[in-house]
Amino acid sequence: MIDPTLSTPAEVLAAARAIVASRYPDAVFALVAGSLMRGEGTAHSDLDLIVLHDRVEASRRESFVAGGVPVEAFVHDDETLAWAIDVAATRGRPSLLALIAEATAIGRAPQRAARLKEAVAGILAKGPPPMPPAQLDALRYAITDAVQDLRGARGEAEPLAIGVLLYPLLAELALRGRGQWNATGKWVPRALARIDGALAGRFDHAFRALFASGTADAVIALAERELAPHGGMRFDGDVQVASPAWRAPAGRFGA
Structure with missing residues (x-):
């Protein structure tokens, strides 16, 4: 359950700064978002962070509790975050995009964070691409x-x-x-x-x-x-072709 002392966005932001300073000291910046920052949090809400580094081996999601605060952190660098944004936009799934657009930035590169937020807000406003x-x-x-x-x-x-x-x-x-x-x-x-x-x-x-x-x-x-x-219900005439690469060595199952 969320720390009951985090009753205002300012208190949430202070907690986020402490978490980032202790857990991600090399971060370029972090974005703090979610229902707690909107002032809509409940006793079961967590703190959402997007943490940007100069370089990570691979992006990751981390879930942990810090000082009584449940945190979900998405850790990226420029390239991994760009890939995640592209995938989210292509699939029409806006959760990451909305987190970025509504977030408050903390850290040592506020101008980079502002450019990111502006670009993602533009993607959201444009809407998703048509479904293939x-x-x-x-x-x-x-x-x-x-x-x-x-x-x-x-x-x-x-x-x-x-x-x-x-x-x-x-x-x-x-x-x-x-x-x-x-x-x-x-x-x-x-x-x-x-x-x-x-x-x-x-x-x-x-x-x-x-x-x-x-x-x-x-x-x-x-x-x-x-x-x-x-086009209504779809069954008669439907064909879905598998990838030619979907093969395994024959003979293992008696065929």
Whole structure:
């Protein structure tokens, strides 16, 4: 649980400076972000850090507790951070980008931090690239497969398990299909509500019915509605070709 004395962003920033000074003394700068810095933290929030060095052998994520404060630190240099930003933008996943854009910089190179924040804010404002056709087809296929499983689900447990699988798939289609950044976990209902309150309501109603009583009709209708602008359900004629490199020595399994 978070240190209860960290009740203001200024106190969070002071704690971050102490952590960076003791754990990352050679850092060029660090970015401090997350719900605690926004003043929205709870007793279960952690402190988010992006730490930039001149050079690291490999980027890494570190989770630790310092002075009673749970910390999640993403440690990079210029090249590894540039790669991570490119991957996040290409995949339409904005969590790292949002952390950078909203963060407060500490350390010895504030101008470098400011340039980074400005560049990433521009990427966020521009929005994600269109979903590649192959990725969209794979997503449609996965949703179709889950919906068919839901139609044939038996007992009380199977619809719940399928619903857990289907929710993030449908959320990705709903968001990326509207040209928005993707979201996961607690950020999904927030992202849906931000772009379309009625859409968020349909998601909430459909999955509440499924998880509360196992009633799948609204989820199936939601899936059909979201798939329709992209060609509907996808099964007949779908082909996904593996990489030619996906081979192992023959004969080990009796074939």
